[in-house]
Structure formats: structure tokens, C-alpha cells
Amino acid sequence: MTDLIDRRLSPRISCDLAVDYTAGDAHAQMGRITNIGTAGLCLATQRVILPVGLDLSLRLPLGKRPVQAGGTVRWVVQWAAGVELIQMGYRDQDEIWRYYVKEAARQRGILVPPPEPSDPIRDPATFHDSVLEAWRRFIRDHQ
Numbered sequence: 001m002t003d004l005i006d007r008r009l010s011p012r013i014s015c016d017l018a019v020d021y022t023a024g025d026a027h028a029q030m031g032r033i034t035n036i037g038t039a040g041l042c043l044a045t046q047r048v049i050l051p052v053g054l055d056l057s058l059r060l061p062l063g064k065r066p067v068q069a070g071g072t073v074r075w076v077v078q079w080a081a082g083v084e085l086i087q088m089g090y091r092d093q094d095e096i097w098r099y100y101v102k103e104a105a106r107q108r109g110i111l112v113p114p115p116e117p118s119d120p121i122r123d124p125a126t127f128h129d130s131v132l133e134a135w136r137r138f139i140r141d142h143q
Contacts, residue, residue, distance in 0.1 A: 010037040011135065013104045019043065020059040023050070033060070038097055040071070040084045050081045058083070062099040067092040101138065 012035040020028045021043065032044040043050075043058075050056075050073045060067040070087030085096070 010039040012037040012040070012042070013100060013107060015103060017061060019061070022057045023054055028059075034080065036096070036100060038085075038093070038100055040074070040082060043081045043083050045079050045081065047079075049079065050076060052076055056083060058085075060096070063095045065095075067095045069096075101135070104135075105138075 014035050015033055017033040017036070019031050019033050021031055022028050029048060030046060033041050034044050035042045043056075052073050052075060054073045056071050056073065058067075058069045058071055060069060068088065069085050069092055071083040071085045073081045074084050075082040088096075
């Protein structure tokens with residue numbers, strides 16, 4: 001598992017969120033998100049072991065409106081699957097970013113407003129870098 005963590009594209013925070021997910025034309029399934037970051041999450045399933053490489057559609061209850069995201073299963077351990085988030089709009093990326101920073105601050109006991117990315121998100125290639133830079137700035141400022 002440590003090797004998996006080292007290859008993550010973004011840090012994760014612990015959480016416990018209900019999620020609806022579908023694979024292909026199958027009916028929606030319920031699961032739980034046990035950790036989340038801006039580029040992926042851990043999905044705990046009920047009685048279903050998802051195969052590595054499976055593409056999923058996810059509906060995440062993070063803010064005022066559900067986040068719609070597409071992802072691919074990258075690893076599986078028993079009933080848990082690591083999902084890389086690969087298809088979502090800028091507003092959905094922003095909603096995940098806001099949830100992540102707010103929840104990370106709450107878990108660390110920080111009562112200051114979370115940082116925003118330094119520039120507006122213009123494309124997916126710069127989104128990852130802006131999130132990491134804002135997170136580093138946030139940690140540095142509150143240690």
C-alpha cells in the first residue's frame with residue numbers, strides 16, 4: 001500500500017461520504033468514499049470487487065450541487081478501490097478542491113479561511129500544479 005500512496009498525483013484526506021457510481025450501462029451502486037484528493041479517491045464498495053481498469057461515473061455529494069466525475073480504477077484491495085479522477089468539468093474540479101482544503105483545515109484544527117489557487121483554473125494541465133502550490137502555501141503558513 002505504501003507504494004500506491006507514493007504514486008498518487010495529489011495528497012488525500014480521510015472522509016466518510018456516500019457516493020453513487022455506475023460502470024457502463026449497469027444500474028447505479030452505492031459506495032463510501034474513505035479518502036479523497038483533487039486527483040483521486042478511495043471507494044469502498046458493498047459486496048462488489050471492481051476490476052482494475054474499469055471506468056466509472058461518480059456522483060459525489062460535496063457541495064451545493066453534486067459533483068459529476070469520471071474515473072478509472074487503478075488498484076483494488078478487498079472491497080476498496082483506488083480511483084483516479086480523470087473526467088470532470090472545471091466547476092467540479094473546483095468543488096473537489098474546496099471540499100479538500102476545507103476538510104483538511106478542519107482535521108488539522110485550523111480555523112482560518114482555506115487558500116484559493118493563485119490563478120483561476122484555465123485548463124486541466126495547470127489545475128494540478130495550482131492545487132499543489134496552494135496546498136504547500138497553506139501548510140507553510142500554518143505550521
